[in-house]
Every structure is written in structure tokens, then in C-alpha cells.
Amino acid sequence: MTSPLISATELRDLLGTPDLKVLDASWHLDGTDARAAHRRGHIPGAPFFDLDAVSDQATDLPHMLPPVPQFAADMGRLGLRESDEIVVYDTVGLFSAPRAWWMLRTFGAMRARVLDGGLPAWVAAGGAV
Template sequence: MASFLISTEDLAGQLNAPDLNIVDASWHLDGRDARAEFEQMRIPGAVFFDLDAVSDHTTDLPHMLPDAAAFAQAAGALGITASHQIVVYDTQGLFSAARVWWTFRLMGAEDVRVLDGGLPKWRAEARSLASGPMKPPTPAVFTPGRRRGAVADMPMVLAALTGDAQILDARPAARFSGEAAEPRPGMRSGHMPGALNVPFKSVLDAEGRLLPAGALRDRFRQAGVTFDRPIITSCGSGVTAAVLTLALAELGQDSALYDGAWAEWGSREDTPVVTGS
């Protein structure tokens, strides 16, 4: 099985490849300006993917998936095609890059990988960097598709509560248990009944890289996950759930990502919520 990760060494060796699109997918929950950071420091040839801008603006929920046509327009404006190799990274190691990896694959891109270790590893190895405003890319045509079964909505999650699927929640343990308040105002604290807590950082090493396959499998099993039943990943707003989706994909395990995530579930009064571990 081919990995969905690419090493910094392999990426450095093909920076000038004509069929390569490098995407900086950085996004921060704490309000840091990811685009400004991109202009200060990026991998040469990278374009900036704005997770909030390329989203569904008809809903109040954060960075929900756009429709295929809107995504194709945004990707094409960045010079990205569905048939080129796409390498996604972020400035934290592995955080928002997984969400953008998942989105491109969902929308029909054929070859999408995440840079193992992200920009921190690239910088630690003293590899080349670029700065300044992004040069407008040559527009391309992104022909969208739709990967079936990759997205879960609220009815699917409600059905999963009866045992149809396992729900893996990537939020930190204190938020999952309800001991810590949600960072977004108006959210109830706690988790979905029967959900399993797999904090996204628990599948990463100290450098922000996915654990090796054996260790990944152990992490999921320790959390009570079995690999013979469907899996839905969730989190606060659909970003770190994709880290779990990527980790599962590295193990050859399909999953669906709940796009609305806790931002939708926790803001309603008609969805069941429990507290405790």
C-alpha cells in the first residue's frame, strides 16, 4: 500500500517538477495570520490555501466543505489540477494539512500527499525557503469528482450512536470529558454518547509526525477502536478529525469525517451530549 506521506528528502528532489503542486495549508485556531506567515516563510513554489475562504459561506459553521464547483474554481485559480501530484504541508508539523489533504482527495484529486513533518522538519534540515507575496500562479482547470463515503453528516452520526459505526473524537481529553470548556462560544461541553476519544496529538510523535504503523495501530486499539466496523472521525470543527482520517488511511482503513463536528453537534439542543470519560 502506497503511503499518503512524502518525505522532505523526496520533495526536495522534485521541487522543479512541472506536474507538482505544493500547497501551504496552514490554519490556526488561536487567530494567528497564516497567510502573513506564508509570505514570511514558505517552501519554494508553494501556494497558499485559505481553509476559511475556500468553504461553504451559506452556513455559520466554520470552514464547511464548499460545493465541487466552488472548490474547483479556487483550486484552479491556484494553478492546481486534479491530475497533478499535490503535496500539502502546514507550519505546525501536522495539523490543518490533513484537512486539506482530505478535501483535495474528496474532490477528485488523484495523487495527494502530506509532507511528513511539515515546515518544521523542512526548516530543521536547512532546506531552501522563499518569502514575499505569492506570485500569481498560472490558472489551471481542476476537474472535480466526489469520493463517495468520505463525509458524514448529522443523520449518519445519529445512526452511529445505535452502533452502526464507531465515532472517534480527536479533541483533547479534557474537552471530550467536559472538564474544559469549548474554545468557541455557545458550545456545550462533553461528547457524543458512545464516542471514543483519540486526541489527535496521541497519534503524533514529539516532532508532529505520524507515529509508525505499528504504534498507530496500538494507539487506536488502546482507545477501544476495532478495525472491523465503520469509523467516523470528528473533532471541534472538522480539522483535526482529518489527522485521525489520515492516520487510519496509513493503516489501510477507510473512514468518514463528520464535517459539522462539535461546532454543529455542541451548538444544538436536540443532540445528545454526555460528560465524563
């Protein structure tokens, strides 16, 4: 079994592989605008995975799993297929990315992984933003 974590150096070596997709799934408990932070800098080619939007909108409870058709449509808009190798990260290091990883795995993306240390580890390893 492949580890659910991937190091920044491993990801750097894989970047550009056709079926590799990287997602910024940052979300902040203190209300920091993660989408704005994504616009300021992210791993090349990584779209923003909005944990608030990719949730069940029919409930007042936050971050509940969305219905299958909604999740499929949301991931399609991000250019993802369940067969892709998907690496999820966040700007904190390991905070919200595991939630997105769990969602992806729950809906069948069995090649999903989490960037160990997130964006800080990526930058420390010399990765471009």
C-alpha cells in the first residue's frame, strides 16, 4: 500500500506527470481568506479546493459530505478524475488537507495523498509558488 503522505521532494519530482493533480485545500479556523492566499501563491497548477463550497448545502452543519452528483460535478470543474493521482495540501502544513483527502478517498479517488508538511514544506524544499 502506498503511504497517504508524500514528501515535498517526491512531489517536486512528479510535478508535470500527466495524471498528477495537486489541490490547495486550505481552510482557516480563524477566518483567514484561504482563496485570497491561494491567489497570492500556490503550487504551480494547483486549483483551489473550497471546503465550504464542496459540502452539503442542504444542511446548516458545516463541511458535511455533499451528495455524490455534487461532488462529481465539483471535482470535474477542478479537472479531476477519480483515477488521477491527487496530492492535497494546505498552507498551514497539515490542517485542512487531510479532510479533503478523506473526502476524495470516500468518493473513490484511491490514489489521493497529502503533502507532508503542506505548503511550508514545499517552499522549504525549494518548490516554486
